[in-house]
Amino acid sequence: MFKKLFYNKKIMPWVFIFPFLFIFAIFKAVPIIYAAFLSLHEVNGLVGGDFVGLKNYIRIFSDSEFYTALINNTKYMVGTMVTLIPIPLVLAVLLDSKFCKGKNIYKAILFIPALVSLVIASAVFRILLHEGDTGILNSILGWFGIGPQKWLVNPLLTIPSIILIATWRWTGVNIIYFLTGLTGINQEMYEAASIDGANVFQRFYYITIPLLKPIIVFVATLNLIGGYKLFTEVYVLWDGGNSPGQSALTLAIKLYRAAFSYFKMGYASTIGFVMAIIILIFSLIQLKLTGFFEEE
Amino acid sequence: MKQNKYNRLKIGLMITFFVIISLLYLMPILWMFISSFKTSGALFTTGFRLAIKDITFKNYLDLSSIPFGRWYINSLIFAGGYITFGVFICSLAGFAFAKYDFRFKNILFLIIIAAQMLPIHMQLVPLFVMLAKIGFINNYIGLILPMIANPFGLFFARQYMVGIPDDLLNAARIDGASEWQIYLHVVLPISKPVLAALTILFSLFAWNELIWPLVVMRTEEMFTLSVGLSTMVGGYEPQYGLLMAGSVLVIFPIIALFLLMQEHFISGLTAGGIKG
CATH class of the missing domain: 1.10.3720.10 (MetI-like)
Incomplete structure (x- = not known):
């Protein structure tokens, strides 16, 4: 009886998906619905809570901290666009060149920072970005005659400091994405362009960039989505996210504080919901741009 | 012959460039390693200097x-x-x-x-x-x-x-x-x-x-x-x-x-x- 079941092609797929579906329903689907429920309630601590309708949503849109956080997330996102597309793109093109010897070694080295956890990366950068003139980055700047900067103290430099960490950690991964795209480009196109008298920069601009456009869009949307999830760096760089003058307050930090410092579970859920909507919109744009909807 | 020399120059420049980039990207990890042998006090004041006499294994033992x-x-x-x-x-x-x-x-x-x-x-x-x-x-x-x-x-x-x-x-x-x-x-x-x-x-x-x-x-x-x-x-x-x-x-x-x-x-x- 039981043995026969294992041979049934109609029933076995359900047996196969059951464990996943069961856990998915309890720990993914239910929390999403529960988040919607909580966001309509005023909950203090873990028990009870009064239905308040859309009050939390009205509150969030009149909360100046919410806008500060949204702007900070956006600044960070824009910054990663400026660094994490051109730098990996140029490095990938150079790595792809036939004059580059030992490319696998460089590729591996540039990938290593992605393995370092954000907590550790942030802790190390707290040392590197130390504001005194003995700080490591400040010492290096000193060689070029630039005075010491108060990296993690000056509110104008807090977001750039986080962008620096993101750039360090993620260049190697984006290089891999771009290299995958570059191997798909036919070498004959470059040769034909050279014969027609196109120089290196013209070939880069008129051949490489247009053909890599899908990958550039993909990397850009990863930056877009990642930009609104920023949490760990801020949490570690400023002892639980108390950045100078809230200059690096992010949506995720605000959510964490609302929930676990002030125990406003309803309001925290509202922030989570708004975050999810922002990220969902960007994800849909990504899928649209990368042609996901046409494929199936 | 001239072409050959020109290519060798390109290869050399490329190696130099990527060695510098690699060092730049490895620096934070290298610095973590070096810092783990410094006392917490010396970490922020000694900058690039690491004297042999300052090396300490205390951090590892204190874990x-x-x-x-x-x-x-x-x-x-x-x-x-x-x-x-x-x-x-x-x-x-x-x-x-x-x-x-x-x-x-x-x-x-x-x-x-x-x-x-x-x-x-x-x-x-x-x-x-x-x-x-x-x-x-x-x-x-x-x-x-x-x-x-x-x-x-x-x-x-x-x-x-x-x-x-x-x-x-x-x-x-x-x-x-x-x-x-x-x-x-x-x-x-x-x-x-x-x-x-x-x-x-x-x-x-x-x-x-x-x-x-x-x-x-x-x-x-x-x-x-x-x-x-x-x-x-x-x-x-x-x-x-x-x-x-x-x-x-x-x-x-x-x-x-x-x-x-x-x-x-x-x-x-x-x-x-x-x-x-």
Whole structure:
């Protein structure tokens, strides 16, 4: 009886998906619905809570901290666009060149920072970005005659400091994405362009960039989505996210504080919901741009 | 001849450039290593200088004064549980979605993928409240169970398994294999690359993730490495020397594994498409 079941092609797929579906329903689907429920309630601590309708949503849109956080997330996102597309793109093109010897070694080295956890990366950068003139980055700047900067103290430099960490950690991964795209480009196109008298920069601009456009869009949307999830760096760089003058307050930090410092579970859920909507919109744009909807 | 010389110059310039870039990117890791042998006081005042007489192993010895070993074990339990159960249920469901026809298949798949787009932040509070109600806060099960039904893991496994030829499965059926035996003895062995990539993706998450374990694990002896290390930067007397020694012990095993199995790491991390 039981043995026969294992041979049934109609029933076995359900047996196969059951464990996943069961856990998915309890720990993914239910929390999403529960988040919607909580966001309509005023909950203090873990028990009870009064239905308040859309009050939390009205509150969030009149909360100046919410806008500060949204702007900070956006600044960070824009910054990663400026660094994490051109730098990996140029490095990938150079790595792809036939004059580059030992490319696998460089590729591996540039990938290593992605393995370092954000907590550790942030802790190390707290040392590197130390504001005194003995700080490591400040010492290096000193060689070029630039005075010491108060990296993690000056509110104008807090977001750039986080962008620096993101750039360090993620260049190697984006290089891999771009290299995958570059191997798909036919070498004959470059040769034909050279014969027609196109120089290196013209070939880069008129051949490489247009053909890599899908990958550039993909990397850009990863930056877009990642930009609104920023949490760990801020949490570690400023002892639980108390950045100078809230200059690096992010949506995720605000959510964490609302929930676990002030125990406003309803309001925290509202922030989570708004975050999810922002990220969902960007994800849909990504899928649209990368042609996901046409494929199936 | 002249052309040849010109090419050699290009190669030389390229090597110089990439050696400088590599050093730049390795610098923070190198600095972590050096800092782990400095006293916390000397860390911020000595800059680039490291005199032999200043080298101290005290940071490494002092790790025994904090529950660092316990955090290490907790992270191993997190990674081990996540990999074991996560890879199992994701590959099993991925196989069903790849190779069978059943009712609601497409709509179920779409719902699961759509859920992947929502950030974990949205579920933090509801999950915390739910886990608190059933007593799973500060508990390994509470830490691992909500993570294992990973939509991305399912998607990745399915994409790979779609490519397995149906003839292979039918041949096994003719030989009298049950559907379960087909999964176990035909599909799993062929799917090794994707299982390896998922293992790496899940273990890096367990090893590196902060916000989820920060929410679930509330007491010092239950912290994972990320949570434990994050508590050491704050306060009036941050213990940077100790922190750097701990960091070295956390990342060097990962780097060693990476150097051994580069391709799997790269496919796991790049396919993940998750920055964090």
